[in-house]
Amino acid sequence: MTKTAKGAATRQRIVEAAAAEIRERGTVVTTLDDVCRRSGTGKSQMFHYFPRGREQLLLAVTELEARNVFDDQEPYLSQLTSRQAWRQWRDVVVETCRTQGLHCPLGVLIADVGRYSPAAQAVARQLIRRWQDAVRAGVEATQAAGEADPRIDADRLAAAVVTVIQGGVSVLLSTGSADHLEIALDMVLGPILRPFS
Numbered sequence: 001m002t003k004t005a006k007g008a009a010t011r012q013r014i015v016e017a018a019a020a021e022i023r024e025r026g027t028v029v030t031t032l033d034d035v036c037r038r039s040g041t042g043k044s045q046m047f048h049y050f051p052r053g054r055e056q057l058l059l060a061v062t063e064l065e066a067r068n069v070f071d072d073q074e075p076y077l078s079q080l081t082s083r084q085a086w087r088q089w090r091d092v093v094v095e096t097c098r099t100q101g102l103h104c105p106l107g108v109l110i111a112d113v114g115r116y117s118p119a120a121q122a123v124a125r126q127l128i129r130r131w132q133d134a135v136r137a138g139v140e141a142t143q144a145a146g147e148a149d150p151r152i153d154a155d156r157l158a159a160a161v162v163t164v165i166q167g168g169v170s171v172l173l174s175t176g177s178a179d180h181l182e183i184a185l186d187m188v189l190g191p192i193l194r195p196f197s
Contacts, residue, residue: 023103062120065105066127080138098178149196
């Protein structure tokens with residue numbers, strides 16, 4: 001447990017270094033030595049903050065990247081109450097993924113770290129549930145504002161949106177292009193973005 005501000009900063013530096021290494025090189029080839037070198041720490045410091053070693057560090061990276069996924073979407077994700085707000089959020093999601101490219105934190109979660117431990121998978125599951133809940137709340141708020149068809153199944157649309165983004169990020173990791181993400185997101189958001197009668 002970290003008890004001082006300096007200790008918290010050191011631990012954070014280690015986690016951020018591990019996340020950066022994994023984004024660049026992948027979980028399999030990233031070693032604790034790589035993380036120590038990048039963070040400017042020694043093995044004794046590493047094991048002080050992560051006494052269970054690699055698995056505990058990977059869990060901390062998963063938690064960091066899950067926070068990053070949400071931070072990248074705010075304040076837009078919390079304000080999905082109109083078609084205009086949905087367009088702004090959609091643009092932020094696409095542009096963020098396009099800019100981050102292969103270093104997208106969502107990519108780290110869905111294609112890399114999340115596969116290596118049950119604890120990391122639990123964090124990824126919580127991220128997906130929280131994300132889907134936020135999108136569903138946005139659909140319902142837009143319906144309540146009279147800007148979306150009340151017949152839309154908010155939970156099913158939210159599940160589809162999250163799935164499309166994850167799939168788009170997987171294609172991005174394979175091709176380096178966010179075009180598929182943009183196209184698929186536009187298609188799945190059609191019911192919420194189009195005026196209805």
